[in-house]
Amino acid sequence: MKSDIMKMMMQGLAMAFLLISTHISAADHACSDCHATATPNANDLIQPLSGLCADCHIDRITAGEHVIGIPVTTPENTLPLHDGVMSCATCHDPHQSFAALRMKDPELCQQCHLK
Numbered sequence: 001m002k003s004d005i006m007k008m009m010m011q012g013l014a015m016a017f018l019l020i021s022t023h024i025s026a027a028d029h030a031c032s033d034c035h036a037t038a039t040p041n042a043n044d045l046i047q048p049l050s051g052l053c054a055d056c057h058i059d060r061i062t063a064g065e066h067v068i069g070i071p072v073t074t075p076e077n078t079l080p081l082h083d084g085v086m087s088c089a090t091c092h093d094p095h096q097s098f099a100a101l102r103m104k105d106p107e108l109c110q111q112c113h114l115k
């Protein structure tokens with residue numbers, strides 16, 4: 001009796017874990033979110049970077065967000081610009097899981113904002 005309950009609890013936990021992990025992997029980007037061809041490359045983006053991320057993440061384009069589309073000089077030249085301007089992908093690496101930041105705070109910000 002007691003072991004039956006334990007078994008059910010374990011099954012419940014396994015199910016919950018499955019649901020959570022399934023959700024995460026299903027929610028992350030697929031190549032085709034950003035690339036138009038079956039052989040993704042730098043020239044097949046479904047649209048220019050200036051609008052690419054914003055189309056799906058419109059909630060990130062607010063007054064409180066970091067400015068994009070402006071020319072910058074990255075002193076250490078460690079963060080990529082695109083067509084000479086800052087983009088979402090300057091800080092986020094689109095090829096990392098969930099487009100993780102290229103660097104942690106405060107290093108990320110300090111590349112351009114020295115002190």
Ligand code: HEC
Pocket residue numbers: 029030031032033034035040041042043045049082089094095099
């Ligand atoms: C969230 C958007 C996004 C996703 C998802 C994405 N890419 Fe990209 N990819 C980009 C951007 C942005 C560039 C850079 C284009 C540039 O520099 O002008 C790029 C460039 C590339 C390049 C050119 C070389 C390089 O690294 O710059 C390759 C190859 C590539 N992607 C492959 C892939 C593959 C394979 C996948 C799926 C596993 C994928 N990408 C998923 C946005 C994405």
Ligand code: HEC
Pocket residue numbers: 027028029033034052053054055056057088089092094098099100
């Ligand atoms: C086709 C739609 C689409 C495009 C294009 C796209 N994303 Fe996403 N992105 C998603 C979805 C869906 C998720 C999963 C999490 C969610 O629901 O917000 C996600 C997740 C993320 C996350 C993690 C969010 C979190 O809550 O952990 C970041 C950061 C991100 N995207 C940045 C980018 C950047 C930067 C680009 C452009 C290079 C981009 N995305 C392009 C749809 C998209």
Ligand code: HEC
Pocket residue numbers: 053054057060061066067068086087088089090091092101105
């Ligand atoms: C100056 C660097 C920078 C730029 C440019 C930038 N971001 Fe971010 N982004 C961040 C930081 C820092 C966070 C907070 C990460 C955290 O809380 O762990 C973040 C968070 C996010 C998240 C939520 C991730 C989460 O875990 O909840 C999304 C989605 C996102 N950014 C999308 C974008 C999009 C789309 C653009 C372009 C319009 C963009 N970002 C431009 C630095 C940047």
Ligand code: HEC
Pocket residue numbers: 066067070071072073074079086090091105108109110111112113
């Ligand atoms: C690639 C360079 C770069 C990176 C990385 C960067 N910034 Fe900026 N930031 C700029 C530029 C350029 C401006 C425009 C104003 C200026 O010239 O100082 C700016 C402006 C700002 C502003 C003022 C916004 C306004 O309305 O004037 C704040 C606040 C800010 N950044 C915070 C951050 C934070 C926080 C991070 C890290 C998550 C960060 N920045 C990363 C280049 C960068």
